[in-house]
Amino acid sequence: MDASLKKTCLYDEHLALGARMSPFAGFEMPIQYSGIIAEHNAVRTACGVFDVSHMGEITLAGEDALAFINRVFTNDVSGLAPGRILYGMMCLPSGGVVDDLLVYKEFADGYLLVVNAANIEKDFDWLNRCAEGFKVSLSNDSDAWGQIALQGPASEDRLVSLLGHEELRELGFYTFTNLAAEDGSRIIVSRTGYTGEDGFEIYAAPGLIKLFWKKLLEDGVVPCGLGCRDTLRFEAGLPLYGDELSESITPVEAGLSMFCKFGKAGGFIGEEALEAQRLEGAPRKLVGIELASNAVPRATYPVETPEGVQVGVVTTGYHSISLDKSICMALVSREYSALGTSLCVRIRKGVHEGVVTGKKFYKTNYKKK
Amino acid sequence: MSNIPDGLLFSESHEWVSVYDGVATIGVSDFAQAEMGDITYVELPSEGDVLAAGDEFGALESVKASSELYCPVSGTVIEVNEALESSPEIVNSDPYGAWMIKVRLSDESELSSLLSAGAYAEIAR
Numbered sequence: 001m002d003a004s005l006k007k008t009c010l011y012d013e014h015l016a017l018g019a020r021m022s023p024f025a026g027f028e029m030p031i032q033y034s035g036i037i038a039e040h041n042a043v044r045t046a047c048g049v050f051d052v053s054h055m056g057e058i059t060l061a062g063e064d065a066l067a068f069i070n071r072v073f074t075n076d077v078s079g080l081a082p083g084r085i086l087y088g089m090m091c092l093p094s095g096g097v098v099d100d101l102l103v104y105k106e107f108a109d110g111y112l113l114v115v116n117a118a119n120i121e122k123d124f125d126w127l128n129r130c131a132e133g134f135k136v137s138l139s140n141d142s143d144a145w146g147q148i149a150l151q152g153p154a155s156e157d158r159l160v161s162l163l164g165h166e167e168l169r170e171l172g173f174y175t176f177t178n179l180a181a182e183d184g185s186r187i188i189v190s191r192t193g194y195t196g197e198d199g200f201e202i203y204a205a206p207g208l209i210k211l212f213w214k215k216l217l218e219d220g221v222v223p224c225g226l227g228c229r230d231t232l233r234f235e236a237g238l239p240l241y242g243d244e245l246s247e248s249i250t251p252v253e254a255g256l257s258m259f260c261k262f263g264k265a266g267g268f269i270g271e272e273a274l275e276a277q278r279l280e281g282a283p284r285k286l287v288g289i290e291l292a293s294n295a296v297p298r299a300t301y302p303v304e305t306p307e308g309v310q311v312g313v314v315t316t317g318y319h320s321i322s323l324d325k326s327i328c329m330a331l332v333s334r335e336y337s338a339l340g341t342s343l344c345v346r347i348r349k350g351v352h353e354g355v356v357t358g359k360k361f362y363k364t365n366y367k368k369k
Numbered sequence: 370m371s372n373i374p375d376g377l378l379f380s381e382s383h384e385w386v387s388v389y390d391g392v393a394t395i396g397v398s399d400f401a402q403a404e405m406g407d408i409t410y411v412e413l414p415s416e417g418d419v420l421a422a423g424d425e426f427g428a429l430e431s432v433k434a435s436s437e438l439y440c441p442v443s444g445t446v447i448e449v450n451e452a453l454e455s456s457p458e459i460v461n462s463d464p465y466g467a468w469m470i471k472v473r474l475s476d477e478s479e480l481s482s483l484l485s486a487g488a489y490a491e492i493a494r
Binding site: 020031032035036037040227231294295296298318319321326348350 | 406407410412428431432433435437454
Protein backbone atom coordinates (compact mmCIF):
# COMPACT_ATOMS: atom_id res chain seq x y z
CA MET A 1 0.00 0.00 0.00
CA ASP A 2 1.15 3.51 -0.84
CA ALA A 3 3.02 4.95 2.15
CA SER A 4 1.79 8.47 1.40
CA LEU A 5 -1.79 7.44 2.21
CA LYS A 6 -3.15 8.79 5.48
CA LYS A 7 -4.55 6.49 8.14
CA THR A 8 -7.51 7.22 10.38
CA CYS A 9 -7.45 6.67 14.14
CA LEU A 10 -9.26 3.33 13.55
CA TYR A 11 -6.74 1.93 11.07
CA ASP A 12 -5.42 -0.76 13.44
CA GLU A 13 -8.99 -1.80 14.28
CA HIS A 14 -9.76 -2.29 10.59
CA LEU A 15 -6.72 -4.49 10.10
CA ALA A 16 -7.56 -6.52 13.20
CA LEU A 17 -11.05 -7.12 11.80
CA GLY A 18 -9.59 -8.34 8.51
CA ALA A 19 -11.07 -5.49 6.49
CA ARG A 20 -10.34 -5.22 2.79
CA MET A 21 -8.50 -1.90 2.61
CA SER A 22 -8.25 0.45 -0.34
CA PRO A 23 -7.10 3.98 -1.08
CA PHE A 24 -9.93 6.52 -0.93
CA ALA A 25 -9.54 10.30 -0.98
CA GLY A 26 -5.93 10.06 0.13
CA PHE A 27 -6.70 7.72 3.03
CA GLU A 28 -6.31 3.98 3.36
CA MET A 29 -9.90 3.05 4.16
CA PRO A 30 -11.89 -0.13 4.81
CA ILE A 31 -14.07 -1.14 1.85
CA GLN A 32 -15.68 -4.13 3.53
CA TYR A 33 -15.38 -6.49 6.50
CA SER A 34 -17.91 -9.35 6.32
CA GLY A 35 -19.15 -8.38 2.85
CA ILE A 36 -21.00 -5.48 1.26
CA ILE A 37 -24.40 -7.20 1.16
CA ALA A 38 -24.36 -8.30 4.82
CA GLU A 39 -23.17 -4.86 5.95
CA HIS A 40 -25.75 -3.09 3.79
CA ASN A 41 -28.54 -5.22 5.23
CA ALA A 42 -27.31 -4.66 8.78
CA VAL A 43 -27.79 -0.91 8.31
CA ARG A 44 -31.24 -1.32 6.72
CA THR A 45 -32.51 -3.69 9.41
CA ALA A 46 -30.50 -3.07 12.58
CA CYS A 47 -27.38 -0.97 13.05
CA GLY A 48 -23.97 -0.51 11.50
CA VAL A 49 -21.02 1.71 12.31
CA PHE A 50 -18.75 3.41 9.78
CA ASP A 51 -15.34 4.98 10.23
CA VAL A 52 -15.77 8.39 8.63
CA SER A 53 -12.78 9.99 10.32
CA HIS A 54 -11.45 10.90 6.89
CA MET A 55 -14.13 13.59 6.55
CA GLY A 56 -12.89 17.18 6.98
CA GLU A 57 -13.85 19.61 9.73
CA ILE A 58 -13.27 23.32 9.20
CA THR A 59 -14.05 25.77 11.99
CA LEU A 60 -15.36 29.20 11.05
CA ALA A 61 -15.70 32.08 13.53
CA GLY A 62 -15.64 35.85 13.62
CA GLU A 63 -18.05 38.77 13.52
CA ASP A 64 -18.66 38.36 9.77
CA ALA A 65 -19.06 34.58 9.99
CA LEU A 66 -22.75 34.62 9.02
CA ALA A 67 -22.32 37.04 6.11
CA PHE A 68 -19.34 35.04 4.90
CA ILE A 69 -20.85 31.57 5.09
CA ASN A 70 -24.06 32.78 3.48
CA ARG A 71 -21.99 34.17 0.61
CA VAL A 72 -20.06 30.96 -0.09
CA PHE A 73 -22.85 28.46 0.79
CA THR A 74 -25.89 27.89 -1.43
CA ASN A 75 -28.38 27.31 1.39
CA ASP A 76 -29.57 30.09 3.72
CA VAL A 77 -27.88 30.04 7.12
CA SER A 78 -29.40 33.34 8.32
CA GLY A 79 -32.26 31.83 10.30
CA LEU A 80 -30.30 28.85 11.57
CA ALA A 81 -30.40 28.45 15.36
CA PRO A 82 -27.46 27.06 17.33
CA GLY A 83 -27.66 23.25 17.37
CA ARG A 84 -29.06 23.08 13.84
CA ILE A 85 -27.44 21.78 10.66
CA LEU A 86 -27.93 22.61 6.99
CA TYR A 87 -26.87 20.73 3.87
CA GLY A 88 -25.78 22.66 0.80
CA MET A 89 -22.99 23.34 -1.66
CA MET A 90 -20.13 25.76 -2.22
CA CYS A 91 -20.14 26.79 -5.87
CA LEU A 92 -17.82 28.45 -8.33
CA PRO A 93 -19.10 31.54 -10.15
CA SER A 94 -19.84 29.14 -13.05
CA GLY A 95 -22.28 27.21 -10.84
CA GLY A 96 -19.97 24.17 -10.75
CA VAL A 97 -19.58 22.68 -7.30
CA VAL A 98 -16.44 23.11 -5.18
CA ASP A 99 -17.91 20.70 -2.61
CA ASP A 100 -21.12 19.69 -0.88
CA LEU A 101 -21.06 20.01 2.88
CA LEU A 102 -22.88 20.26 6.18
CA VAL A 103 -22.89 23.52 8.13
CA TYR A 104 -23.29 23.10 11.90
CA LYS A 105 -24.34 26.30 13.68
CA GLU A 106 -22.46 26.22 16.97
CA PHE A 107 -23.11 29.67 18.44
CA ALA A 108 -23.82 33.21 17.27
CA ASP A 109 -20.64 33.67 15.21
CA GLY A 110 -19.35 30.13 15.10
CA TYR A 111 -19.85 27.35 12.56
CA LEU A 112 -18.42 23.92 11.90
CA LEU A 113 -18.18 22.93 8.23
CA VAL A 114 -18.01 19.22 7.49
CA VAL A 115 -16.58 18.58 4.04
CA ASN A 116 -15.57 15.66 1.83
CA ALA A 117 -12.18 14.10 2.56
CA ALA A 118 -11.00 14.43 -1.04
CA ASN A 119 -11.69 18.17 -0.99
CA ILE A 120 -10.34 19.30 2.38
CA GLU A 121 -7.33 21.20 1.03
CA LYS A 122 -9.22 22.59 -1.95
CA ASP A 123 -12.12 23.74 0.22
CA PHE A 124 -9.85 25.35 2.78
CA ASP A 125 -8.01 27.25 0.02
CA TRP A 126 -11.29 28.27 -1.58
CA LEU A 127 -12.74 29.51 1.71
CA ASN A 128 -9.61 31.52 2.43
CA ARG A 129 -9.69 33.10 -1.03
CA CYS A 130 -13.34 34.03 -0.60
CA ALA A 131 -12.74 35.37 2.92
CA GLU A 132 -10.95 38.49 1.74
CA GLY A 133 -12.75 41.52 3.19
CA PHE A 134 -14.65 39.46 5.78
CA LYS A 135 -13.71 39.53 9.47
CA VAL A 136 -13.52 35.77 9.95
CA SER A 137 -11.07 33.13 11.08
CA LEU A 138 -10.87 29.73 9.43
CA SER A 139 -9.17 26.71 10.87
CA ASN A 140 -8.73 23.27 9.31
CA ASP A 141 -9.24 20.99 12.32
CA SER A 142 -9.66 17.78 10.34
CA ASP A 143 -6.80 15.95 12.04
CA ALA A 144 -8.07 16.77 15.53
CA TRP A 145 -11.41 15.02 15.03
CA GLY A 146 -12.21 11.36 14.65
CA GLN A 147 -15.70 10.58 13.39
CA ILE A 148 -17.97 7.56 13.27
CA ALA A 149 -21.44 7.19 11.78
CA LEU A 150 -23.92 4.97 13.59
CA GLN A 151 -26.67 4.14 11.10
CA GLY A 152 -29.82 2.04 11.02
CA PRO A 153 -33.13 1.66 12.88
CA ALA A 154 -31.45 0.43 16.09
CA SER A 155 -29.00 3.35 16.19
CA GLU A 156 -30.89 5.30 18.83
CA ASP A 157 -30.76 2.41 21.31
CA ARG A 158 -27.11 1.68 20.59
CA LEU A 159 -26.20 5.36 20.97
CA VAL A 160 -27.86 5.61 24.35
CA SER A 161 -26.14 2.39 25.52
CA LEU A 162 -22.85 3.88 24.43
CA LEU A 163 -23.12 7.40 25.80
CA GLY A 164 -25.93 7.30 28.36
CA HIS A 165 -28.00 10.47 28.13
CA GLU A 166 -31.57 9.28 27.44
CA GLU A 167 -32.30 12.76 26.12
CA LEU A 168 -30.28 11.92 23.00
CA ARG A 169 -33.39 10.06 21.83
CA GLU A 170 -35.09 13.44 21.43
CA LEU A 171 -32.39 14.82 19.12
CA GLY A 172 -34.17 15.94 15.92
CA PHE A 173 -33.14 15.19 12.35
CA TYR A 174 -30.35 17.57 11.26
CA THR A 175 -29.70 18.84 14.79
CA PHE A 176 -26.75 18.21 17.11
CA THR A 177 -25.71 18.47 20.72
CA ASN A 178 -22.42 18.72 22.60
CA LEU A 179 -21.35 16.36 25.37
CA ALA A 180 -18.29 16.64 27.59
CA ALA A 181 -16.03 13.60 27.81
CA GLU A 182 -14.50 12.59 31.15
CA ASP A 183 -11.25 14.28 30.14
CA GLY A 184 -13.18 17.46 29.37
CA SER A 185 -12.84 17.14 25.61
CA ARG A 186 -15.83 17.78 23.40
CA ILE A 187 -18.09 15.19 21.78
CA ILE A 188 -20.52 16.27 19.06
CA VAL A 189 -23.51 14.05 18.34
CA SER A 190 -25.69 14.87 15.34
CA ARG A 191 -28.73 13.11 13.91
CA THR A 192 -27.36 12.92 10.41
CA GLY A 193 -26.00 10.32 8.02
CA TYR A 194 -25.58 9.13 4.49
CA THR A 195 -27.61 5.94 4.27
CA GLY A 196 -31.30 6.85 4.09
CA GLU A 197 -31.84 5.41 7.57
CA ASP A 198 -32.15 6.98 10.99
CA GLY A 199 -28.74 7.45 12.54
CA PHE A 200 -26.14 9.59 14.21
CA GLU A 201 -22.69 10.92 13.55
CA ILE A 202 -20.30 11.24 16.47
CA TYR A 203 -17.28 13.55 16.40
CA ALA A 204 -14.66 13.29 19.14
CA ALA A 205 -10.94 13.17 19.78
CA PRO A 206 -9.31 10.21 17.98
CA GLY A 207 -8.64 8.28 21.20
CA LEU A 208 -12.28 8.49 22.25
CA ILE A 209 -13.52 7.48 18.82
CA LYS A 210 -11.41 4.35 19.10
CA LEU A 211 -13.01 3.56 22.45
CA PHE A 212 -16.53 4.19 21.09
CA TRP A 213 -15.86 1.96 18.07
CA LYS A 214 -14.76 -0.94 20.29
CA LYS A 215 -17.73 -0.54 22.64
CA LEU A 216 -20.21 -0.42 19.76
CA LEU A 217 -18.79 -3.61 18.26
CA GLU A 218 -19.00 -5.32 21.67
CA ASP A 219 -22.65 -4.21 21.74
CA GLY A 220 -23.31 -6.08 18.49
CA VAL A 221 -23.12 -3.19 16.05
CA VAL A 222 -21.84 -4.35 12.65
CA PRO A 223 -18.66 -2.67 11.31
CA CYS A 224 -19.43 -1.31 7.85
CA GLY A 225 -17.05 -0.20 5.10
CA LEU A 226 -17.15 2.35 2.33
CA GLY A 227 -18.52 -0.29 -0.06
CA CYS A 228 -21.94 -0.38 1.56
CA ARG A 229 -21.77 3.31 2.41
CA ASP A 230 -21.96 3.85 -1.35
CA THR A 231 -24.73 1.29 -2.03
CA LEU A 232 -26.80 2.75 0.83
CA ARG A 233 -26.44 6.42 -0.12
CA PHE A 234 -27.07 5.55 -3.76
CA GLU A 235 -30.37 3.78 -3.04
CA ALA A 236 -31.47 6.78 -0.97
CA GLY A 237 -30.75 9.09 -3.94
CA LEU A 238 -27.97 10.96 -2.14
CA PRO A 239 -25.27 12.43 -4.39
CA LEU A 240 -21.57 11.65 -4.06
CA TYR A 241 -19.14 14.43 -4.87
CA GLY A 242 -17.09 13.30 -7.86
CA ASP A 243 -19.95 11.22 -9.27
CA GLU A 244 -23.15 13.29 -9.17
CA LEU A 245 -21.57 16.65 -8.30
CA SER A 246 -18.33 18.20 -9.50
CA GLU A 247 -16.87 21.45 -10.73
CA SER A 248 -18.57 20.68 -14.05
CA ILE A 249 -21.92 19.42 -12.69
CA THR A 250 -24.14 22.07 -11.06
CA PRO A 251 -26.66 21.63 -8.22
CA VAL A 252 -29.46 22.53 -10.66
CA GLU A 253 -28.39 19.73 -13.00
CA ALA A 254 -28.11 17.36 -10.05
CA GLY A 255 -31.64 18.20 -8.91
CA LEU A 256 -30.49 19.95 -5.75
CA SER A 257 -32.09 23.36 -6.34
CA MET A 258 -33.98 23.01 -3.08
CA PHE A 259 -30.63 23.45 -1.29
CA CYS A 260 -29.95 26.70 -3.18
CA LYS A 261 -31.77 29.70 -1.71
CA PHE A 262 -32.14 31.97 -4.73
CA GLY A 263 -32.71 35.61 -3.78
CA LYS A 264 -31.42 35.33 -0.20
CA ALA A 265 -29.95 38.54 1.24
CA GLY A 266 -26.45 39.16 -0.11
CA GLY A 267 -26.70 36.37 -2.68
CA PHE A 268 -24.22 33.50 -3.02
CA ILE A 269 -21.31 32.73 -5.30
CA GLY A 270 -22.62 30.98 -8.41
CA GLU A 271 -26.18 32.21 -7.94
CA GLU A 272 -26.37 34.07 -11.26
CA ALA A 273 -25.29 31.08 -13.32
CA LEU A 274 -27.54 28.71 -11.38
CA GLU A 275 -30.53 31.05 -11.56
CA ALA A 276 -30.13 31.22 -15.35
CA GLN A 277 -30.01 27.42 -15.51
CA ARG A 278 -33.05 27.16 -13.31
CA LEU A 279 -35.09 29.56 -15.44
CA GLU A 280 -33.94 28.38 -18.85
CA GLY A 281 -33.64 24.75 -17.89
CA ALA A 282 -30.28 23.07 -17.38
CA PRO A 283 -28.91 21.37 -20.51
CA ARG A 284 -28.51 18.12 -18.57
CA LYS A 285 -30.41 16.58 -15.69
CA LEU A 286 -29.58 13.85 -13.22
CA VAL A 287 -32.19 11.08 -13.42
CA GLY A 288 -32.75 7.60 -12.11
CA ILE A 289 -32.94 4.74 -14.60
CA GLU A 290 -34.36 1.33 -13.80
CA LEU A 291 -33.26 -1.49 -16.09
CA ALA A 292 -35.40 -4.42 -17.14
CA SER A 293 -32.43 -6.83 -16.91
CA ASN A 294 -30.12 -7.69 -14.03
CA ALA A 295 -27.00 -6.47 -15.84
CA VAL A 296 -25.24 -3.83 -13.78
CA PRO A 297 -24.91 -0.27 -15.07
CA ARG A 298 -21.66 1.30 -13.86
CA ALA A 299 -20.29 4.84 -13.79
CA THR A 300 -19.18 6.11 -17.24
CA TYR A 301 -21.32 3.61 -19.21
CA PRO A 302 -23.17 5.36 -22.07
CA VAL A 303 -26.90 6.09 -21.87
CA GLU A 304 -28.65 5.88 -25.25
CA THR A 305 -32.05 6.38 -26.80
CA PRO A 306 -33.78 3.21 -28.06
CA GLU A 307 -32.52 4.34 -31.49
CA GLY A 308 -28.90 4.10 -30.28
CA VAL A 309 -28.03 7.80 -29.93
CA GLN A 310 -25.95 8.58 -26.85
CA VAL A 311 -27.72 11.18 -24.68
CA GLY A 312 -25.96 10.78 -21.37
CA VAL A 313 -23.73 8.83 -19.05
CA VAL A 314 -24.18 6.75 -15.88
CA THR A 315 -22.84 8.44 -12.72
CA THR A 316 -23.44 5.60 -10.22
CA GLY A 317 -25.12 2.23 -10.68
CA TYR A 318 -25.64 -1.04 -8.87
CA HIS A 319 -27.75 -4.10 -8.74
CA SER A 320 -29.61 -2.65 -5.77
CA ILE A 321 -29.28 -4.78 -2.65
CA SER A 322 -32.47 -3.56 -0.97
CA LEU A 323 -34.62 -3.48 -4.11
CA ASP A 324 -33.10 -6.43 -6.02
CA LYS A 325 -33.04 -4.66 -9.38
CA SER A 326 -30.48 -2.91 -11.53
CA ILE A 327 -30.70 0.85 -11.20
CA CYS A 328 -28.48 3.82 -11.83
CA MET A 329 -28.24 7.55 -11.62
CA ALA A 330 -27.32 9.15 -14.93
CA LEU A 331 -26.70 12.62 -16.27
CA VAL A 332 -28.77 12.93 -19.46
CA SER A 333 -29.82 15.64 -21.92
CA ARG A 334 -32.84 17.49 -20.56
CA GLU A 335 -35.17 16.42 -23.35
CA TYR A 336 -34.75 12.79 -22.25
CA SER A 337 -35.13 13.41 -18.52
CA ALA A 338 -38.92 13.14 -18.11
CA LEU A 339 -40.17 10.33 -15.87
CA GLY A 340 -41.16 7.32 -17.95
CA THR A 341 -38.82 8.08 -20.87
CA SER A 342 -37.35 4.92 -22.41
CA LEU A 343 -33.55 4.97 -22.24
CA CYS A 344 -30.97 2.23 -22.64
CA VAL A 345 -27.61 1.64 -20.98
CA ARG A 346 -24.76 0.13 -22.96
CA ILE A 347 -23.12 -2.53 -20.80
CA ARG A 348 -20.11 -4.12 -22.49
CA LYS A 349 -21.40 -5.48 -25.80
CA GLY A 350 -25.06 -5.39 -24.82
CA VAL A 351 -27.70 -2.67 -24.80
CA HIS A 352 -30.09 -2.93 -21.85
CA GLU A 353 -33.51 -1.29 -21.89
CA GLY A 354 -34.67 0.88 -19.04
CA VAL A 355 -36.99 3.66 -18.04
CA VAL A 356 -36.42 7.02 -16.35
CA THR A 357 -37.50 7.06 -12.68
CA GLY A 358 -36.96 9.30 -9.68
CA LYS A 359 -33.50 9.23 -8.09
CA LYS A 360 -34.76 8.28 -4.66
CA PHE A 361 -35.04 4.55 -5.26
CA TYR A 362 -35.43 3.59 -1.62
CA LYS A 363 -38.00 5.06 0.77
CA THR A 364 -35.90 6.74 3.45
CA ASN A 365 -36.59 6.22 7.16
CA TYR A 366 -35.39 9.41 8.78
CA LYS A 367 -36.70 10.15 12.25
CA LYS A 368 -38.25 13.57 11.79
CA LYS A 369 -39.88 15.07 14.85
CA MET B 370 -6.11 -19.91 1.55
CA SER B 371 -8.14 -20.62 -1.52
CA ASN B 372 -9.28 -24.04 -2.58
CA ILE B 373 -7.54 -25.39 -5.72
CA PRO B 374 -8.70 -28.93 -6.52
CA ASP B 375 -6.24 -31.32 -8.14
CA GLY B 376 -7.40 -32.65 -11.48
CA LEU B 377 -8.70 -29.34 -12.80
CA LEU B 378 -6.84 -27.14 -15.25
CA PHE B 379 -6.62 -23.38 -14.76
CA SER B 380 -6.04 -20.24 -16.81
CA GLU B 381 -4.00 -17.25 -15.72
CA SER B 382 -7.23 -15.25 -15.78
CA HIS B 383 -8.60 -17.52 -13.01
CA GLU B 384 -11.00 -19.75 -14.95
CA TRP B 385 -11.02 -23.47 -14.21
CA VAL B 386 -11.47 -26.13 -16.90
CA SER B 387 -12.52 -29.73 -16.59
CA VAL B 388 -12.43 -31.89 -19.71
CA TYR B 389 -14.46 -34.99 -20.47
CA ASP B 390 -15.01 -36.60 -23.84
CA GLY B 391 -13.97 -33.57 -25.88
CA VAL B 392 -16.09 -31.12 -23.89
CA ALA B 393 -14.60 -28.49 -21.56
CA THR B 394 -16.66 -27.33 -18.58
CA ILE B 395 -15.57 -23.87 -17.48
CA GLY B 396 -16.05 -21.82 -14.31
CA VAL B 397 -14.05 -19.43 -12.13
CA SER B 398 -11.71 -20.39 -9.29
CA ASP B 399 -12.30 -20.04 -5.58
CA PHE B 400 -9.58 -17.38 -5.56
CA ALA B 401 -11.43 -15.37 -8.23
CA GLN B 402 -14.79 -15.49 -6.45
CA ALA B 403 -13.19 -14.45 -3.17
CA GLU B 404 -11.45 -11.52 -4.85
CA MET B 405 -14.75 -10.41 -6.43
CA GLY B 406 -16.86 -10.55 -3.27
CA ASP B 407 -20.64 -11.04 -3.40
CA ILE B 408 -21.52 -11.87 -7.00
CA THR B 409 -24.84 -10.44 -8.14
CA TYR B 410 -24.96 -11.14 -11.86
CA VAL B 411 -23.41 -13.52 -14.36
CA GLU B 412 -23.47 -12.62 -18.04
CA LEU B 413 -23.08 -15.66 -20.29
CA PRO B 414 -22.93 -16.29 -24.06
CA SER B 415 -25.53 -18.12 -26.13
CA GLU B 416 -25.46 -21.77 -27.07
CA GLY B 417 -23.89 -22.09 -30.49
CA ASP B 418 -21.46 -19.19 -30.03
CA VAL B 419 -18.02 -20.00 -31.42
CA LEU B 420 -15.14 -18.89 -29.22
CA ALA B 421 -11.39 -18.76 -29.76
CA ALA B 422 -9.03 -19.25 -26.84
CA GLY B 423 -8.71 -15.91 -25.04
CA ASP B 424 -12.10 -14.58 -26.21
CA GLU B 425 -14.31 -12.82 -23.71
CA PHE B 426 -17.38 -15.02 -23.13
CA GLY B 427 -19.20 -13.09 -20.44
CA ALA B 428 -18.76 -11.22 -17.20
CA LEU B 429 -19.22 -11.45 -13.47
CA GLU B 430 -20.67 -8.56 -11.54
CA SER B 431 -20.14 -8.15 -7.84
CA VAL B 432 -21.72 -5.34 -5.85
CA LYS B 433 -18.70 -3.17 -6.42
CA ALA B 434 -17.11 -4.20 -9.71
CA SER B 435 -17.40 -6.14 -12.92
CA SER B 436 -14.90 -8.62 -14.24
CA GLU B 437 -14.74 -10.13 -17.71
CA LEU B 438 -14.67 -13.88 -18.26
CA TYR B 439 -12.21 -15.29 -20.80
CA CYS B 440 -12.54 -18.63 -22.50
CA PRO B 441 -9.27 -20.56 -22.06
CA VAL B 442 -9.96 -22.88 -25.02
CA SER B 443 -11.37 -22.73 -28.55
CA GLY B 444 -14.65 -24.33 -29.50
CA THR B 445 -18.42 -24.07 -29.69
CA VAL B 446 -20.63 -23.32 -26.68
CA ILE B 447 -22.97 -26.28 -26.33
CA GLU B 448 -24.54 -25.45 -22.97
CA VAL B 449 -24.73 -22.50 -20.57
CA ASN B 450 -25.61 -22.79 -16.88
CA GLU B 451 -28.95 -21.01 -16.76
CA ALA B 452 -29.21 -21.56 -13.00
CA LEU B 453 -26.65 -18.76 -12.57
CA GLU B 454 -29.13 -16.28 -13.98
CA SER B 455 -31.41 -16.55 -10.95
CA SER B 456 -28.79 -17.67 -8.41
CA PRO B 457 -25.50 -15.91 -9.17
CA GLU B 458 -24.48 -16.25 -5.51
CA ILE B 459 -23.64 -19.95 -5.98
CA VAL B 460 -20.46 -18.79 -7.74
CA ASN B 461 -19.39 -17.61 -4.27
CA SER B 462 -20.68 -20.56 -2.27
CA ASP B 463 -19.65 -23.33 -4.69
CA PRO B 464 -17.20 -22.02 -7.29
CA TYR B 465 -16.29 -25.46 -8.60
CA GLY B 466 -19.94 -26.52 -8.84
CA ALA B 467 -21.09 -23.30 -10.45
CA TRP B 468 -19.90 -24.06 -13.96
CA MET B 469 -20.66 -21.37 -16.54
CA ILE B 470 -20.34 -22.87 -20.00
CA LYS B 471 -19.58 -26.16 -21.73
CA VAL B 472 -17.50 -25.89 -24.87
CA ARG B 473 -16.98 -28.61 -27.50
CA LEU B 474 -13.24 -28.35 -28.07
CA SER B 475 -12.02 -27.63 -31.58
CA ASP B 476 -8.34 -28.05 -30.67
CA GLU B 477 -7.52 -30.33 -27.74
CA SER B 478 -3.82 -29.49 -28.03
CA GLU B 479 -4.60 -26.12 -26.42
CA LEU B 480 -5.15 -27.90 -23.11
CA SER B 481 -1.41 -28.37 -22.74
CA SER B 482 -0.94 -24.62 -22.31
CA LEU B 483 -3.27 -24.49 -19.28
CA LEU B 484 -1.97 -24.59 -15.71
CA SER B 485 -2.06 -27.55 -13.35
CA ALA B 486 -3.46 -27.03 -9.85
CA GLY B 487 0.08 -26.79 -8.52
CA ALA B 488 1.15 -24.19 -11.06
CA TYR B 489 -2.04 -22.19 -10.53
CA ALA B 490 -1.44 -22.12 -6.77
CA GLU B 491 1.68 -20.04 -7.53
CA ILE B 492 -0.36 -17.21 -9.05
CA ALA B 493 -3.59 -17.48 -7.04
CA ARG B 494 -2.45 -15.50 -4.04
